[in-house]
Amino acid sequence: xxxxxxxxxxxxxxxxxxxxxxxxxxxxxxxxxxxxxxxxxxxxxxxxxxxxxxxxxxxxxxxxxxxxxxxxxxxxxxxxxxxxxxxxxxxxxxxxxxxxxxxxxxxxxxxxxxxxxxxxxxxxxxxxxxxxxxxxxxxxxxxxxxxxxxxxxxxxxxxxxxxxxxxxxxxxxxxxxxxxxxxxxxxxxxxxxxxxxxxxxxxxxxxxxxxxxxxxxxxxxxxxxxxxxxxxxxxxxxxxxxxxxxxxxxxxxxxxxxxxxxxxxxxxxxxxxxxxxxxxxxxxxxxxxxxxxxxxxxxxxxxxxxxxxxxxxxxxxxxxxxxxxxxxxxxxxxxxxxxxxxxxxxxxxxxxxxxxxxxxxxxx
Amino acid sequence: xxxxxxxxxxxxxxxxxxxxxxxxxxxxxxxxxxxxxxxxxxxxxxxxxxxxxxxxxxxxxxxxxxxxxxxxxxxxxxxxxxxxxxxxxxxxxxxxxxxxxxxxxxxxxxxxxxxxxxxxxxxxxxxxxxxxxxxxxxxxxxxxxxxxxxxxxxxxxxxxxxxxxxxxxxxxxxxxxxxxxxxxxxxxxxxxxxxxxxxxxxxxxxxxxxxxxxxxxxxxxxxxxxxxxxxxxxxxxxxxxxxxxxxxxxxxxxxxxxxxxxxxxxxxxxxxxxxxxxxxxxxxxxxxxxxxxxx
Numbered sequence: 001x002x003x004x005x006x007x008x009x010x011x012x013x014x015x016x017x018x019x020x021x022x023x024x025x026x027x028x029x030x031x032x033x034x035x036x037x038x039x040x041x042x043x044x045x046x047x048x049x050x051x052x053x054x055x056x057x058x059x060x061x062x063x064x065x066x067x068x069x070x071x072x073x074x075x076x077x078x079x080x081x082x083x084x085x086x087x088x089x090x091x092x093x094x095x096x097x098x099x100x101x102x103x104x105x106x107x108x109x110x111x112x113x114x115x116x117x118x119x120x121x122x123x124x125x126x127x128x129x130x131x132x133x134x135x136x137x138x139x140x141x142x143x144x145x146x147x148x149x150x151x152x153x154x155x156x157x158x159x160x161x162x163x164x165x166x167x168x169x170x171x172x173x174x175x176x177x178x179x180x181x182x183x184x185x186x187x188x189x190x191x192x193x194x195x196x197x198x199x200x201x202x203x204x205x206x207x208x209x210x211x212x213x214x215x216x217x218x219x220x221x222x223x224x225x226x227x228x229x230x231x232x233x234x235x236x237x238x239x240x241x242x243x244x245x246x247x248x249x250x251x252x253x254x255x256x257x258x259x260x261x262x263x264x265x266x267x268x269x270x271x272x273x274x275x276x277x278x279x280x281x282x283x284x285x286x287x288x289x290x291x292x293x294x295x296x297x298x299x300x301x302x303x304x305x306x307x308x309x310x311x312x313x314x315x316x317x318x319x320x321x322x323x324x325x326x327x328x329x330x331x332x333x334x335x336x337x338x339x340x341x342x343x344x345x346x347x348x349x350x351x352x353x354x355x356x357x358x359x360x361x362x363x364x
Numbered sequence: 365x366x367x368x369x370x371x372x373x374x375x376x377x378x379x380x381x382x383x384x385x386x387x388x389x390x391x392x393x394x395x396x397x398x399x400x401x402x403x404x405x406x407x408x409x410x411x412x413x414x415x416x417x418x419x420x421x422x423x424x425x426x427x428x429x430x431x432x433x434x435x436x437x438x439x440x441x442x443x444x445x446x447x448x449x450x451x452x453x454x455x456x457x458x459x460x461x462x463x464x465x466x467x468x469x470x471x472x473x474x475x476x477x478x479x480x481x482x483x484x485x486x487x488x489x490x491x492x493x494x495x496x497x498x499x500x501x502x503x504x505x506x507x508x509x510x511x512x513x514x515x516x517x518x519x520x521x522x523x524x525x526x527x528x529x530x531x532x533x534x535x536x537x538x539x540x541x542x543x544x545x546x547x548x549x550x551x552x553x554x555x556x557x558x559x560x561x562x563x564x565x566x567x568x569x570x571x572x573x574x575x576x577x578x579x580x581x582x583x584x585x586x587x588x589x590x591x592x593x594x595x596x597x598x599x600x601x602x603x604x605x606x607x608x609x610x611x612x613x614x615x616x617x618x619x620x621x622x623x624x625x626x627x628x629x630x631x632x633x634x635x636x637x638x639x640x641x642x643x644x645x646x647x648x649x650x651x652x653x654x655x656x657x658x659x
Contacts, residue, residue, distance in 0.1 A: 107564070109564035120556050137564055
């Protein structure tokens with residue numbers, strides 16, 4: 001129900017300065033005072049500088065950055081666990097910075113739910129009681145909230161664990177409780193603060209799958225914080241990369257991997273398994289009539305790795321890429337796909353557009 | 365160099381005048397308000413008398429049964445229950461049942477008062493650093509001031525009897541209750557508190573759902589300490605007319621009755637151990653599921 005009405009999150013000109021008198025320095029920071037200068041001369045820490053983000057409803061926005069980049073500070077502005085020094089945060093069109101205490105409480109109860117890095121479960125409550133915690137606070141009767149909580153526990157794979165205490169569960173299972181607790185709130189905004197960072201790699205991937213599966217049904221607006229680029233690329237419809245409190249690049253996973261804005265991001269991207277991230281669309285040549293095509297078709301959005309698996313059976317031929325409605329929109333061959341996977345630095349200078357001569361690849 | 369060898373003090377005349385003025389004004393205060401203050405404490409006196417009568421007039425097997433049941437509910441440990449039974453039977457056998465019941469009723473009332481006042485004050489302290497800064501030194505004074513000193517004004521105001529004794533005991537035994545409530549709430553995990561905020565808890569919901577339950581083991585330590593300190597004050601309270609195990613001890617001191625002293629002393633110890641083990645076991649039991657059992 002909320003999906004249609006909810007208009008997403010907009011963050012405009014957000015600044016955060018930590019210290020005893022942040023308001024004294026906000027103008028100087030806006031005028032360009034650097035983080036180090038602010039710290040050295042005035043003993044104030046610049047948390048966030050001029051953050052602008054537009055997160056559409058129903059989309060997973062990943063905010064990525066290393067520790068100290070301000071990503072946890074940023075997510076806490078969306079439910080105002082931290083007050084900004086300047087700027088506005090519009091959630092569903094309402095500026096939460098201007099809310100008074102009781103309006104803010106109501107906003108947190110109805111509009112947001114949060115999952116935490118350290119789980120933050122209540123150790124004296126059972127798994128079930130933890131899951132219905134948010135509903136308790138909203139004043140929902142236990143008879144009703146128990147049903148909702150049981151449904152979500154089942155959905156995250158914790159059926160049969162309701163009566164256990166959090167400390168009897170492993171980290172991965174505890175975070176499932178954290179996720180169920182957040183989902184039980186049925187709030188349009190789901191904030192996930194390094195939710196999977198404390199989990200080991202296999203369980204992390206597992207939990208990512210759980211989240212992606214659930215998101216297909218619930219279509220929440222999710223803000224996901226991570227320091228792990230692989231996780232960011234896997235989950236994010238949109239990714240924003242944060243460094244020293246500033247957003248240095250925003251875009252889709254394809255944008256980040258194919259067109260890193262600077263050396264810093266390029267360094268990150270170098271370690272990424274491109275075969276899994278880059279989509280076949282990035283290396284295909286536009287389809288034109290008269291193309292010699294053979295074999296099967298590949299759907300647009302397929303990863304290079306999957307495309308390569310398929311193409312191994314057609315090592316010589318050209319294969320069509322099809323769009324959402326089944327139209328042929330481009331062609332690829334094995335060689336181009338493999339090239340892009342192993343060394344895409346040389347390859348990705350907009351290869352698809354410059355070499356769009358029909359039949360040029362047919363010789364190989 | 366006279367001032368170097370001998371500390372230059374206020375001259376005797378004005379010092380005497382100062383003491384006399386304070387004494388006289390306090391005495392005047394006592395004369396004009398003593399009765400109304402005593403009246404203020406009447407409900408307390410009635411409560412105390414009621415508790416004492418209840419414990420003495422109830423037949424001893426029932427009292428023992430109730431104490432054992434409470435001990436079992438608190439500790440769920442057979443060892444503690446059997447220990448309590450042995451201690452109580454021994455006390456009764458050596459003819460100290462009535463005095464022990466008087467003392468136990470006193471401790472009971474004192475603990476209830478300490479909890480009733482200590483927990484709210486502790487919560488208040490935990491919520492504000494300024495309140496903590498003000499209350500901490502007051503607690504220091506309450507714990508270190510020799511109890512005889514504050515017995516003087518209490519006796520002047522209320523005379524000799526149970527109520528002044530109770531007040532003296534509460535003054536001495538309430539500080540750990542306040543301190544540990546404050547500490548317990550301040551030690552609550554910041555992440556859990558943040559989660560409570562993020563889900564939109566009001567401050568009362570935060571207190572009820574998160575802070576108090578998570579502070580409960582520490583608060584229970586406070587209850588335990590309060591009981592122990594109250595027991596330690598029994599003999600002192602006996603000096604201003606509180607009946608119970610303290611009085612025979614006082615008699616033993618002034619007459620050098622060694623055995624009488626030892627017996628009653630041991631009865632206090634027995635009572636203390638029963639209370640201590642029961643409350644401690646309860647404290648441990650409630651935090652069992654908070655311990656990390658996994659990885």
